[in-house]
Amino acid sequence: MASKKVPEINASSTADIAFLLLVFFLVTTTMDTDNGLVRKLPPMPQSKQKQEVQQVNKRNVLPVLVNSSDRLLVNGEPTDISQLRAKTKEFIVNPNNNPHLSAKKMKQFDGLGNYMVSEGVVSLQNDRATSYQMYIKVQNELIAAFNELRDELSMQQYGKKYLLLLEDQQNIIKDVYPQRISEAEPKNIGGK
């Protein structure tokens, strides 16, 4: 009993501790983050098939143009990017039934009853020299506008955010506010 000494600190675990630290840094530093804006491209029209020209009433289109120096033109007016979201929402909701904004149609929904659905389409066109950053900003604002509308409706109907809803509830909301963003072929004015 008297011969027992103070035990030495075991050093064999330091390697493991280092390993743990390594793992810690793996977690905290940014890994290849895989997230982004999900979009769906329109299918290519069959060349032989006659292209159907879809008649869309002029009031139902919100033209969003981005030029080669990254300036915005929304519905014919120069607009700052910070106003795009509000303008898009106003265009879709059209609270005062302005005849220049999108038309609405009454539609029946299963869990919701009748609801006015906008026929509006956002038409986005950019120049070939527009920067990708600007393009993503515009896309982001447009998607944000639709997401906000969906959130507002789902809060009002179900008291929850859109993302927290059940799948069939999400589908109803999605039908009320379909994400109609169409992209036209880019122009080539600003050169390369």
Place this chain on the structure above:
Amino acid sequence: MAKFANKEKKGLPAISTASLPDVVFMLLFFFMVSTTMRKGEVKVTVIPPAATEWSKIERKSLVSYIYIGSPIKSMQTKYGTESRIQLNDSYKSLNDIRDFIAAEREARNEADRAYMTTSLKIDKDTRMGIVSDVKQELRKANALKIIYSTHKAAAGDKLN
């Protein structure tokens, strides 16, 4: 006096570290399962733009990547600084996209092919011309589900 001497010699018992390797291995396995290997090296500089409305990619195994950006420093002497498209491990032209998509599709099992997504990792300073061309090629290849890779920004942040 004897009392003190006795106490000093007894000391503390060593803490058993026998289970530490198990803990670390558990962590290691966790990472091995939950993360995927990065495919090859990226030969273009990609700083994705920021966005607030991002969503996550659900199944990484069904994603194919297209990188667009200017070549990395060591490649610039050979390829210049013009934006280039990278598929797999090398610079490719627009015409190769269709083959690339076909090959990616071939590599997946049949039931999953409908859910395939193409992730576009594009540098924020790229001009839209090349991006539109790539999108057009993807439409031709019928790879319609795309995701613009972005860097997360909180809802209130100003996007720069």
